[in-house]
Amino acid sequence: MTxxxxxxxxxxxTPESLDGVEAYYTHIRRGNPPSPEQLKELKDRYEAIVGGVFPLRENTDRQVEALQEALNKDNRDPEVEYVCFQGLKHAHPFIEDGVQAMADQGITRSVGVVLAPHYSAMSVGGYIKRAKEKAESMGIEMAFVESYHLHPKLIEVLANRLSRRLDEFEEAGANRDEVRVLFSAHSLPERILATGDPYRDQLLETSQAIADKTGVKSWQFTWQSAGRTAEPWLGPDILDTLRELSKEQVKYVLSAPIGFVSDHLEVLYDLDIEAQNIAAELDMRLMRIESLNSDPGYMEVLSDVVRSKADQWKADRS
Ligand SMILES: CC1=C(CCC(=O)O)c2cc3nc(cc4[nH]c(cc5[nH]c(cc1n2)c(C)c5CCC(=O)O)c(CCC(=O)O)c4C)C(CCC(=O)O)=C3C
Ligand SMILES: [Fe+2]
Structure with missing residues (x-):
């Protein structure tokens, strides 16, 4: 029996539409509605990238579908069938809805994985906490993938994307060594460091591994998309980094937002519009590596870490 x-x-x-932005933003702000100015500012950003269409939603749907396919194709264990459910942090279907849907289907064992490779108690830790609480209340046993930031296949697919852009710089007349590579991820409040959070170290490890694999020597790590709150966030921000590099006469910059796996606001607005505008002002040539989205290599990474969790957890029980 399977x-x-x-x-x-x-x-x-992500919201379903521009009308859903207020409820979404309110959820991110733990129930505090944004001011009219804050709401307008966020809606303007969404409009700038998509004119009312939300690419992250379709992207996530496709990733979930592709992962289910990858998990059941070449399944090592014919007695097991994997069924994927989506659980979102700030939009429908919420994390709790995903667990509920599993329970409704009679599933009692599951693995949780986040579409973000690096662990922080403030990001991935928050997803896991909510899933765990709901799963316990429904009597579902659940194991979690916490991070996969050094998975060899992840490094390989990111390194390939990086190399492709370096080739393009070369074709455009630049020397490979003249290109400064900027690895980046979503900033978090600085206070995470005081508690020994692994987020920054994991991001630096991914950056180093990709640099090693591609032979890139001229690279640095920078943050992006910091929240607009009074407390200090991790820096330097990518916009300031671009200004600094301009002073160093750097002309070619390659952005590698390794903390993200999908095309969404932080990539399509914060990098492709905001950072591109600064680069243009500074007379720099800025390119970005392609997002992973549902790349088959990324699906392999996810199916591998999910299967390993499931295997480990089967071994623990027998
Ligand atoms: C670590 C991290 C990731 C990466 C890991 C992961 O993927 O989990 C991430 C991803 C994303 N963040 C997103 C959107 C937003 N994040 C916000 C605000 C915040 N993000 C935070 C952290 C992170 N965020 C934090 C600490 C805040 C402050 C409020 C809070 O304490 O929670 C705000 C409010 C306005 C603003 O501040 O810009 C928005 C609109 C979208 C969807 C974009 C789309 O719809 O295309 C994605 C993928
Ligand atoms: Fe965010």
Whole structure:
């Protein structure tokens, strides 16, 4: 008899439409509605990238579908069938809805994984906490993938994307060594460092591994998309980094937002519009590596870490 293993695929979530932005933003702000100015500012950003269409939603749907396919194709264990469910942090279907859907289907064992490779108690830790609480209340056993930031296949697919852009710089007349590579990720409040959070170290490890694999020597790590709150966030921000590099006469910059896996606001607005505008002002040539989205290599990474969790957890029980 085959056993179904549920896979809760968790991601940040995005509104369904411009009308949904207020409820979404209110959820991010833990129930505090944004001011009219804050709301307008966020809606303007969404309009700038998509004119009312939200690419992250379709992207996440496709990733979940592709992961389920990858998990069941070449399945090492014919007695197991994987069934994927989506669980979003700030939008429908919420993390709790995903767990509920598993329970409704009679699933009692599951693995949770987040569409973000690096662990922080403030990001991935928050997803896991909510899934765990709901799963416990529904009597579902759940194991979690916490991070996969050094998975060899992840490094390989990111390194390939980086190399491709370096080739393009070369074709455009630049020397490979003249290109400064800027690895980046979503900033978090500085206070995470005081508690020994692994987020920054994991991001630096991914950066170093990609640099090693591609032979890139001229690279640095910088933050992006910091929140607009009074407390200090991790820096330097990518916009300031670009200004600094301009003073150093750097002309070619390659952005590698390794903290993200999908095309969404932080990539399509913060990098492709905001950072591109600064680069143009500074007379720099800025390119960005392609997002992973549902790249088959990324799906391999996810299916591998999910299967390993499921195997480990089967071994623990027997
Ligand atoms: C670590 C991290 C990731 C990466 C890991 C992961 O993927 O989980 C991430 C991803 C994303 N963040 C997103 C959107 C937003 N994040 C905000 C605000 C915040 N993000 C935070 C952290 C992170 N965010 C934090 C600490 C805040 C402050 C409020 C709070 O304490 O929670 C705000 C409010 C306005 C603003 O500040 O800009 C928005 C609109 C979207 C969806 C974009 C789309 O719809 O295309 C995605 C993928
Ligand atoms: Fe965010």
């Amino acid at each position: 056993t179904q293993i549920g896979v809760l695929v968790m991601s940040y979530g």
